[in-house]
Amino acid sequence: MTSVHPSRDELLSMAYVDDQLDPQARNEFEKRLSHEQDLAAEVTALRRLEMISRTAAPPEAIDFAWKRIAERPTQKGIIGIGWVATIVGFIGIAAIIIQLIAHAHLPLWERASVGLCIGGLTLIFISIARRRWRSRHSDPYTSVKR
Amino acid sequence: MNNVYTTDSIPGKTITEGLGIVRGSSVRARHFGRDIGAFFKKIVGGEVEEYTKLLAEAREQALDRMVAEAKAKGADAIVGVRFCGTEIQSGAAEMLAYGTAVKLGD
Numbered sequence: 001m002t003s004v005h006p007s008r009d010e011l012l013s014m015a016y017v018d019d020q021l022d023p024q025a026r027n028e029f030e031k032r033l034s035h036e037q038d039l040a041a042e043v044t045a046l047r048r049l050e051m052i053s054r055t056a057a058p059p060e061a062i063d064f065a066w067k068r069i070a071e072r073p074t075q076k077g078i079i080g081i082g083w084v085a086t087i088v089g090f091i092g093i094a095a096i097i098i099q100l101i102a103h104a105h106l107p108l109w110e111r112a113s114v115g116l117c118i119g120g121l122t123l124i125f126i127s128i129a130r131r132r133w134r135s136r137h138s139d140p141y142t143s144v145k146r
Numbered sequence: 147m148n149n150v151y152t153t154d155s156i157p158g159k160t161i162t163e164g165l166g167i168v169r170g171s172s173v174r175a176r177h178f179g180r181d182i183g184a185f186f187k188k189i190v191g192g193e194v195e196e197y198t199k200l201l202a203e204a205r206e207q208a209l210d211r212m213v214a215e216a217k218a219k220g221a222d223a224i225v226g227v228r229f230c231g232t233e234i235q236s237g238a239a240e241m242l243a244y245g246t247a248v249k250l251g252d
Contacts, residue, residue: 019147019217051206054206055202055206062193066195083179086182141174141203141206141207142203144199144202144203144206145199145202146195146198146199146202
C-alpha cells in the first residue's frame with residue numbers, strides 16, 4: 001500500500017483508478033499492468049479501498065451481536081469441531097467410494113472409465129480452485145459487505 | 147464517474163447528446179462452505195449474510211462494468227440506471243446494471 005511519500009508508480013496507480021490518465025498514458029499503464037504483478041496488486045488495493053469507501057454502510061446492532069457471539073470460545077469450538085468432523089467424514093466417504101469401485105465386479109474398462117471420470121473431474125476442480133486461490137487478491141469486490 | 151442517476155434527467159444539467167445504452171453484468175458465487183452456512187441459516191431464519199454479501203458484490207461489479215463502458219464511450223453521465231437480478235444457478239447471483247450514457251452541456 002502507499003507510504004507517506006508515494007512512489008511514481010503509486011501516483012500513477014492512483015491516477016489510473018481515479019480515471020485521471022489521458023488515453024495514451026492509460027494504454028501504456030494497462031500494458032504494464034498485464035505483466036507487472038506488484039503494479040496490479042497496487043491497483044487492486046486502491047480499488048478495494050475505493051470499494052470500501054463507496055459501499056461503507058453504518059454498522060447495525062445485529063453486526064455487534066453476531067461478532068460478540070462469533071468470538072465466544074463455545075461458538076468457535078462448536079464451529080471448529082463441526083468443520084473438522086465434516087471434512088474428515090467427507091474424506092472417509094470418498095475413500096469408501098474409491099474402495100467400492102476398486103473392488104466392484106466390473107470389467108476393467110468400466111472401472112477404468114469411472115476412475116478416469118472421477119480423476120478428470122478432480123483435476124478440473126483443482127485447476128479452478130488453484131486459479132481462484134491465486135487471483136483472489138485481484139478481486140476487490142470481496143471487500144463489499146452489504 | 148459519480149454522475150450515475152436513476153432519473154431520466156439531471157437537475158441543473160442539460161443533456162446534449164445520448165450515447166446509447168451501457169450495461170454491466172456479473173455472476174458471482176460464494177464458496178461451498180458459505181453455502182453450507184447459508185443452508186442452515188435458511189432453516190433457522192433471519193438474514194442470510196452470506197447471500198446479502200454475494201448480491202452486494204455482484205451489484206458493485208456490474209455497476210463498475212457499466213461505468214467503465216460509459217467512460218469508454220466518452221460519456222459524462224449515465225441516466226435512467228436500472229438494476230435487475232436473476233439466479234442462474236442455486237447459490238449464484240447475477241446482477242445486470244444498465245442505463246443510458248449521455249454527454250452533458252455546460
